[in-house]
Amino acid sequence: MSATTLPLSFTTNPSPARWLRFDPDRTVHVAVGKVEIGQGIVTALAQIAAEELDVTLDAIRILSGDTDAAPDEGSTTSSLSIEVGGTSLRLIAAEVRARMLDRLAQRLNCAPGDITVTDGAFFRGTEPTGQDYWSLAPEVDLARAADGGATPKPVAAYRIVGQSVPRRDLPAKLGAGAFIHDMVRPDLLHARILRQPSRGARLAALDEAAIRRAAGGEIRIVRRGNFVAFLSADETIAQRAGAAAPAHARWENLRALTPAQQEAAWLIGQPADDRVIGDPLPAAAGEVVEARYSRPYIAHASIAPSCALAESRGGHLSVWSHTQGVYPLRNGLAKVLARPVETISVHHAQGAGCYGHNGADDAALDAALIAQEVPDHCIRVQWRREEEFGYEPLGSAMAITLRAVVNAEGLPIDWTAEVWSGSHVQRPAMGGNMLAHEALEVPAPDPRPTDPTEAAGGGGTRNAIPHYEIPARRVLHHLVPGAPVRTSALRGLGAVANVFALEGFMDELAARAGADPVAYRLSLLANRPRAAAVIARAGAMAGWAGRGPGGSGRGLGIGFAQYKNRSAYAAVVAEVEVDQEVRLKRVWCAADAGLVVNPDGARNQLEGGILQAASFALKEQITFDATGVSSVDWASYPILRFTEVPEIACELIEAKEERSLGVGECTLGPTAAAIGNAVAHALGARIRDMPLTRERIAAVLLGG
Amino acid sequence: MSITLHVNGRAALVAADPTTPLLDVLRNTLDLKGSRYGCGLEQCGSCMVLVDGEPVYACSREVGTVAGKRIETVESLADHPLRQAFLDEQAGQCGYCLSGILISAKALLDRTPRPTRAQIVAALDKHLCRCGTQSRIIRAVERAGAHMAEGASR
Structure with a gap:
């Protein structure tokens, strides 16, 4: 592999000693920077390491996410943990294996190629050498930087990668103690926070006596500017204080929200950073077809509230967090707390699924701030449910106008997606603020909303350019920096709304051309065989050929995307029944993710993406009122329930000679689109705004 | 005040305000973090426990109301066929919702040894899973039911 194509995790951490160590109990200690957020990454990385070293899977012990003891792999985002983290670990393990074999070959006066490895032991031909990784390790320098020159095993020799091995994290999760919420440390104090309702708000009065009465026991109150925390060794007391506090606080300089701002349409006409991506204007001349689609603000809506632990002892600050990136969090904490990064350690501990940038980092800053004020205690912050919904960064609303110039055959020859959106990434390292920083005596400067670059897959523009063969394609991107709420990365970023829109529009164009939606798509993918293959396969799985006429109340719809136009391919077909509301009956999915490390784990991710996108498409919308986000519980922010879950069938297309592609986000856009198209087929009329609610169906039926 | 709780087959005398949520007592006093x-x-159902065999939300149930009643938490299911069935089906992603779901599934199987899919779905509908693992969870409960029925008929 040439230096220019070496993955980032490798080039940032080229010393194998940073990743691998052979421990005396005949295990291999593997340290990685990508973390478990429910996606099963730790299991897949263990498979990669065991495969490349030729040790048993059980011999691999993984430590993930630790600024003291694991490599810096940035954040666990963008479905890159297998593509970047896995590829890096494979190269490192190949290097370690090569160095070991070189050393042994020197000793035995043979060629490294004469030596084979079985379960970590070295053989010369079939003869045991009496040596293994553990006996040889003291003689081999693993600290020296690797250059990526070692050749990994050929795929044909794989015996662990490509197998569906059970997840390592699941047994603990069926019992007690698997989560950060369950950690107990000496001198523990529970903390709850009074949140600043909006940036710039000033706490004019706080009735501490009333809060102490409500707490029903001794509490300590820690205040830093407009940041207030309530501490108790008894969690029930701390929780009561936190729950009572908002009613006993008077704020000034509040920024009210209005229900009009909760709609995507509000973004249109706001001041924006405008740019054109793709083929330049003007568009080709010809007949123009146009439609506008939208998605509202949505929540990560983790099942667990955000949680963090922090303790300051002897001048060192230790933080435990379910963050997606321990190193970026450490940098963020160092900046806010104005102390050197060396005085901070951040350790990853598992939380509930986050699906992107939720309150994890914010809770870590909360805990760190309190720990600085109250040293020699372990401060455990847990957010309240209303706090999680009310203050986590949201997935931005998006309005998308699509314009196609069509030729005589009804095929698009020029495609423009005009996208209005807030930012899709405002992590602390990328222009955003951690929440409590805005409440301090010297508050954080206003955030500077940006979006991921196109090279990183874009944010609001993600998947706005269709994968189809259309002569000219472009995006007019309006990034609205003044979105009324804090927005940041939520699974799929802009791809969910963009694919919902573009695949809905493809169906509209197909109908206009009198073509079948699948055949129409395939006609635009003549030179894109992997895309065509997943569409054809999903269609076959669903019995697409027997799809009846529209308007019957039963619908079949398809959606397709290659995530980020460079990662995994997924086609999804949805079957719905619609009367007053949508009942999602069945979903079929075909995906091509190249070399799949753990097929069952990958299918689990595909299925999870399908159900989460079904929830987005059918149910989810954040609401605002004057006090801020007003959908602050599961009643006002309903998500998909067990009784609403469809039957699902997922197939992975065999492509193990192709490089691995991350699967965590690839089904979301196609699923939202498939449901939108199935509903349009069922109704004989189209709803272009997510979510596809009872009210919107009624409006279409009455309007139709 | 002192309250006697019967948790997972053992009696425990705990000192707690009777209005304390049962969940806090289980987690912080008895160190049952499941x-x-x-x-x-x-x-959401993450806190579900059984009280005299019925699923209840431990987050809002005051501990004083369950004195003397039989309480079961996920820790009591270590050898239950449900656990193996969830492992066999790999029914989990982040896993945070699973302990509460195991409790409702256990209550269902106690009442209805071979539940239909519709019965499973109805029994679990009070639980939220944000990762979208529901299909696997339903299969796992079906599998546990089948396994238990097999064992009973032997």
């Missing part, structure tokens, strides 16, 4: 806090609003 029952999880999700919302405190009886809306």
Whole structure:
């Protein structure tokens, strides 16, 4: 592999000693920077390491996410943990294996190629050498930087990668103690926070006596500017204080929200950073077809509230967090707390699924701030449910106008997606603020909303350019920096709304051309065989050929995307029944993710993406009122329930000679689109705004 | 005040204000961390435990109301066929919702040894899973039911 194509995790951490160590109990200690957020990454990385070293899977012990003891792999985002983290670990393990074999070959006066490895032991031909990784390790320098020159095993020799091995994290999760919420440390104090309702708000009065009465026991109150925390060794007391506090606080300089701002349409006409991506204007001349689609603000809506632990002892600050990136969090904490990064350690501990940038980092800053004020205690912050919904960064609303110039055959020859959106990434390292920083005596400067670059897959523009063969394609991107709420990365970023829109529009164009939606798509993918293959396969799985006429109340719809136009391919077909509301009956999915490390784990991710996108498409919308986000519980922010879950069938297309592609986000856009198209087929009329609610169906039926 | 709780077959005398949520007593006094806090609003099911065999939300049930009653938490299911069935089906992603779901599934199987899919779905509908693992969870409960029926008929 040439230096220019070496993955980032490798080039940032080229010393194998940073990743691998052979421990005396005949295990291999593997340290990685990508973390478990429910996606099963730790299991897949263990498979990669065991495969490349030729040790048993059980011999691999993984430590993930630790600024003291694991490599810096940035954040666990963008479905890159297998593509970047896995590829890096494979190269490192190949290097370690090569160095070991070189050393042994020197000793035995043979060629490294004469030596084979079985379960970590070295053989010369079939003869045991009496040596293994553990006996040889003291003689081999693993600290020296690797250059990526070692050749990994050929795929044909794989015996662990490509197998569906059970997840390592699941047994603990069926019992007690698997989560950060369950950690107990000496001198523990529970903390709850009074949140600043909006940036710039000033706490004019706080009735501490009333809060102490409500707490029903001794509490300590820690205040830093407009940041207030309530501490108790008894969690029930701390929780009561936190729950009572908002009613006993008077704020000034509040920024009210209005229900009009909760709609995507509000973004249109706001001041924006405008740019054109793709083929330049003007568009080709010809007949123009146009439609506008939208998605509202949505929540990560983790099942667990955000949680963090922090303790300051002897001048060192230790933080435990379910963050997606321990190193970026450490940098963020160092900046806010104005102390050197060396005085901070951040350790990853598992939380509930986050699906992107939720309150994890914010809770870590909360805990760190309190720990600085109250040293020699372990401060455990847990957010309240209303706090999680009310203050986590949201997935931005998006309005998308699509314009196609069509030729005589009804095929698009020029495609423009005009996208209005807030930012899709405002992590602390990328222009955003951690929440409590805005409440301090010297508050954080206003955030500077940006979006991921196109090279990183874009944010609001993600998947706005269709994968189809259309002569000219472009995006007019309006990034609205003044979105009324804090927005940041939520699974799929802009791809969910963009694919919902573009695949809905493809169906509209197909109908206009009198073509079948699948055949129409395939006609635009003549030179894109992997895309065509997943569409054809999903269609076959669903019995697409027997799809009846529209308007019957039963619908079949398809959606397709290659995530980020460079990662995994997924086609999804949805079957719905619609009367007053949508009942999602069945979903079929075909995906091509190249070399799949753990097929069952990958299918689990595909299925999870399908159900989460079904929830987005059918149910989810954040609401605002004057006090801020007003959908602050599961009643006002309903998500998909067990009784609403469809039957699902997922197939992975065999492509193990192709490089691995991350699967965590690839089904979301196609699923939202498939449901939108199935509903349009069922109704004989189209709803272009997510979510596809009872009210919107009624409006279409009455309007139709 | 002192309250006697019968948790997972053992009696425990705990000193607690009777209005304390049962969940806090289980987690922080008895160190049974398998029952999880999700919302405190009886809306997500992460905290579900059995009280005299019935699923209840431990987040909002005051400990004083369950004195002397039989309480079961996920810790009591270590050898239950449900556990193996969830492993066999790989029915989990982040896993935070699972302990509460295991409790409701256990209550269902106690009542209805071979539940239909519709019965499983109805029994679990009070639980939220944000990762979208529901299909696997339903299969796992079906599998546990089948396994137990097999064992019973032998």
